[in-house]
Amino acid sequence: xxxxxxxxxxxxxxxxxxxxxxxxxxxxxxxxxxxxxxxxxxxxxxxxxxxxxxxxxxxxxxxxxxxxxxxxxxxxxxxxxxxxxxxxxxxxxxxxxxxxxxxxxxxxxxxxxxxxxxxxxxxxxxxxxxxxxxxxxxxxxxxxxxxxxxxxxxxxxxxxxxxxxxxxxxxxxxxxxxxxxxxxxxxxxxxxxxxxxxxxxxxxxxxxxxxxxxxxxxxxxxxxxxxxxxxxxxxxxxxxxxxxxxxxxxxxxxxxxxxxxxxxxxxxxxxxxxxxxxxxxxxxxxxxxxxxxxxxxxxxxxxxxxxxxxxxxxxxxxxxxxxxxxxxxxxxxxxxxxxxxxxxxxxxxxxxxxxxxxxxxxxxxxxxxxxxxxxxxxxxxxxxxxxxxxxxxxxxxxxxxxxxxxxxxxxxxxxxxxxxxxxxxxxxxxxxxxxxxxxxxxxxxxxxxxxxxxxxxxxxxxxxxxxxxxxxxxxxxxxxxxxxxxxxxxxxxxxxxxxx
Amino acid sequence: xxxxxxxxxxxxxxxxxxxxxxxxxxxxxxxxxxxxxxxxxxxxxxxxxxxxxxxxxxxxxxxxxxxxxxxxxxxxxxxxxxxxxxxxxxxxxxxxxxxxxxxxxxxxxxxxxxxxxxxxxxxxxxxxxxxxxxxxxxxxxxxxx
Numbered sequence: 250x251x252x253x254x255x256x257x258x259x260x261x262x263x264x265x266x267x268x269x270x271x272x273x274x275x276x277x278x279x280x281x282x283x284x285x286x287x288x289x290x291x292x293x294x295x296x297x298x299x300x301x302x303x304x305x306x307x308x309x310x311x312x313x314x315x316x317x318x319x320x321x322x323x324x325x326x327x328x329x330x331x332x333x334x335x336x337x338x339x340x341x342x343x344x345x346x347x348x349x350x351x352x353x354x355x356x357x358x359x360x361x362x363x364x365x366x367x368x369x370x371x372x373x374x375x376x377x378x379x380x381x382x383x384x385x386x387x388x389x390x391x392x393x394x395x396x397x398x399x400x401x402x403x404x405x406x407x408x409x410x411x412x413x414x415x416x417x418x419x420x421x422x423x424x425x426x427x428x429x430x431x432x433x434x435x436x437x438x439x440x441x442x443x444x445x446x447x448x449x450x451x452x453x454x455x456x457x458x459x460x461x462x463x464x465x466x467x468x469x470x471x472x473x474x475x476x477x478x479x480x481x482x483x484x485x486x487x488x489x490x491x492x493x494x495x496x497x498x499x500x501x502x503x504x505x506x507x508x509x510x511x512x513x514x515x516x517x518x519x520x521x522x523x524x525x526x527x528x529x530x531x532x533x534x535x536x537x538x539x540x541x542x543x544x545x546x547x548x549x550x551x552x553x554x555x556x557x558x559x560x561x562x563x564x565x566x567x568x569x570x571x572x573x574x575x576x577x578x579x580x581x582x583x584x585x586x587x588x589x590x591x592x593x594x595x596x597x598x599x600x601x602x603x604x605x606x607x608x609x610x611x612x613x614x615x616x617x618x619x620x621x622x623x624x625x626x627x628x629x630x631x632x633x634x635x636x637x638x639x640x641x642x643x644x645x646x647x648x649x650x651x652x653x654x655x656x657x658x659x660x661x662x663x664x665x666x667x668x669x670x671x672x673x674x675x676x677x678x679x680x681x682x683x684x685x686x687x688x689x690x691x692x693x694x695x696x697x698x699x700x701x702x703x704x705x706x707x708x709x710x711x712x713x714x715x716x717x718x719x720x721x722x723x724x725x726x727x728x729x730x731x732x733x734x735x736x737x738x739x740x741x742x743x744x745x746x747x748x749x
Numbered sequence: 750x751x752x753x754x755x756x757x758x759x760x761x762x763x764x765x766x767x768x769x770x771x772x773x774x775x776x777x778x779x780x781x782x783x784x785x786x787x788x789x790x791x792x793x794x795x796x797x798x799x800x801x802x803x804x805x806x807x808x809x810x811x812x813x814x815x816x817x818x819x820x821x822x823x824x825x826x827x828x829x830x831x832x833x834x835x836x837x838x839x840x841x842x843x844x845x846x847x848x849x850x851x852x853x854x855x856x857x858x859x860x861x862x863x864x865x866x867x868x869x870x871x872x873x874x875x876x877x878x879x880x881x882x883x884x885x886x887x888x889x890x891x892x893x894x
Contacts, residue, residue: 414858434834435859482858600828601855603883608762608776631830631855659793664762664778667788671795704796711773712789712796714754715764719777720800722758 250566251275251326255319258330261622261638263290266328269558278322282308284632289622296322303632309333312340316347326350326565335541336363352565354517354540355465361514362538365408366446372535375513377506380534382448395447396425402450405429407436413483414439418450453688454525457492459507460549464570465517471504472553473579475545481599481692488545489586490552493647493685503533518564519557547620551585551643553577584650585643588673592635595672596698601635607665612657616643629666651677823865825888827881831855835877842870851887868892
């Protein structure tokens, strides 16, 4: 095993990887931007290196800064987490050239899967179904002809894309050119590369993905599937494993297709193949491969028993696939669900919210796992992804997992920024969700924050009473210190003063 | 008065409220200021709360309704800090409810900002490429009511 590993990431995933390092007796090296000097990951790590200003392009996206920190720290390997440099083939190559192990697939596999069109071609070669569409990037002129052939509605997708960025749904010819321009502009600002392609839009599909683990020489095993249909603008919001109510035959087909495709790519390490399942036809279309650890990896860990991050590190350190994974269970009745708690306002248009975390109580208890880097006083800014934490609940059945999740969500307190918690609390009480009856259109079709039921009088009374108490307290304080009105001092500091 | 709620402050913003023996935990998440709006989380349930200083309310009423009396005019503010990508309308334009007026980029996502009601664009306060703060005024629309 390695002696020291650098984590080229921040936030909850950096904390997650540091934990795996420490569990394996490996020293963790953190990197952080100027905005993250007080961040949890920089404190939990054994060594920490400042790598630049807050904007990701000047810090977490800088391959040279990562390699320089790895060299200075004497780290033998770099774990990229997800996002940032995780799927950057050039970075993986630079690591190899610098004699540092990149914890992930080979640069060749990364380049292949990072090119969405090349991945589509490979899928077609090994007999894995893909959604009808173009196999080449499209310009404005050929786009119209191609679009007519595919038919509307269709999707514009970024060839270098992922995470819904640079993606647009188009329902008619008139919308096509505007949407192409928007998609290209978003794709170049997100990926530095603006080429896009077209694909038939599968209406109301389920998004199901298969977790894979390969040895890089053609042997690949799967760790079951995840259901990720609860999405908003192609961003996953809730994930679970196994997929509820999926026919056995469909599940077996998904597993086999995913293994076949990843084996053909000689994929090494943890990866995920995403499919769109069309319940009406029973078809499963290959969507893309994510050549990295996924945000939602914990649900697979909770039902299979594998620690995916430890397994990644073991494999990268030279252990065999079987030794790296250890014993695990696939296809059992255990169930896990993850909700992504983000700094976004679900009552508005899910706009990102910024601020400083004031009160924080993360839930615990039976069947609950929190992957988080939140602390009171944490500033949630504009520079990074709005993900705050992941709350994972598991049980012997889906019902048991949901019962625990509902309870944990009600215990969860986070103030200072708007979060997606109110959405999650609604979701775990929605009959459609409870019945496992949903598609990727679920949020757009079902979430109506303005129609939410009025809270009972007792709840409203309690809220009002607490508010009055706070106002009285503030008025009393203002009378004591007449200059203190509208002071920008934080509530925490005010409390310290009142008590001291 | 056995039904009067009893409030026990635990930490700034966190309260235990009892109504008889029924116990609630309340976390307040509010914008500081004279007029208070925000959310109270009561055992997880979000309750919008609003509190106006009675003296200010009385003064506003005496002044004939104050600035909110012009109900037809609305200012569209930036929902988050970011950068203006494009302004889709010109001053004087007539817009429909839900029509996209401004595209804002933040956290690498482009978001379309729509008119909250139909009306005439009276003023445009930003230009494409301009960085904006959260709640910065971007555009004014008058419904003419």
